[in-house]
Amino acid sequence: MPVKGEDLARAYWAFDRALGGQRPPTRSQMFAARRPFVVWLVAGIVWWGLFIILLEGGVLPALGIGMLLGGLLAMFARIERGRQRRLVRLGVWDGVHAHSVGETRAMDKRRIPGENLRPLCEVLAHFAEHDFEDSEWEIVDAALPGTDIERDTWYSHRLAGRRSLTLRIAAVPDSRDVYVEIHGVLGGRGKFLLAGVLHVLGKYRVS
Numbered sequence: 001m002p003v004k005g006e007d008l009a010r011a012y013w014a015f016d017r018a019l020g021g022q023r024p025p026t027r028s029q030m031f032a033a034r035r036p037f038v039v040w041l042v043a044g045i046v047w048w049g050l051f052i053i054l055l056e057g058g059v060l061p062a063l064g065i066g067m068l069l070g071g072l073l074a075m076f077a078r079i080e081r082g083r084q085r086r087l088v089r090l091g092v093w094d095g096v097h098a099h100s101v102g103e104t105r106a107m108d109k110r111r112i113p114g115e116n117l118r119p120l121c122e123v124l125a126h127f128a129e130h131d132f133e134d135s136e137w138e139i140v141d142a143a144l145p146g147t148d149i150e151r152d153t154w155y156s157h158r159l160a161g162r163r164s165l166t167l168r169i170a171a172v173p174d175s176r177d178v179y180v181e182i183h184g185v186l187g188g189r190g191k192f193l194l195a196g197v198l199h200v201l202g203k204y205r206v207s
Contacts, residue, residue, distance in 0.1 A: 044070025
């Protein structure tokens with residue numbers, strides 16, 4: 001069976017995710033991506049000074065090497081800029097804050113019937129383009145009894161696909177209900193759809 005271009009692209013992006021390619025940037029990565037010329041200039045000067053010492057006063061050769069190495073770092077900064085723009089397009093990152101997905105402010109928090117927890121997981125997996133299987137649900141279901149909203153004891157479960165979302169859950173004592181928090185980054189339309197889903201799951205029992 002011939003390998004299709006889509007299969008290669010899917011394999012590449014899966015490899016990229018495994019290496020942390022969908023991780024929101026740090027502040028230093030944000031700075032470098034926005035100012036590749038500054039990266040080139042500063043790195044070039046630093047390398048220039050270093051190679052003047054190593055080459056025992058060879059100013060022009062050291063300058064050439066410094067500018068070359070500085071240009072290489074600037075190229076990586078440009079690549080990082082492209083990666084960050086892709087994270088924004090995917091809704092993984094908001095383009096402003098340096099943070100991990102699990103540390104973003106909760107998009108929504110809601111009390112829902114316990115039997116609606118699995119449908120919510122499957123909806124969030126759909127948003128994240130993540131395969132949510134029975135074995136993964138068993139992990140979530142097994143963790144729920146150890147949580148308690150009154151004691152502020154939560155269980156966090158990450159759904160990572162083309163987007164990354166984190167679901168935090170806490171059981172309500174003397175009730176089958178659970179509190180849920182959804183952390184991550186979605187665009188305006190995604191947030192609107194997610195709010196509608198949570199409204200329905202919080203008001204009605206899904207059988």
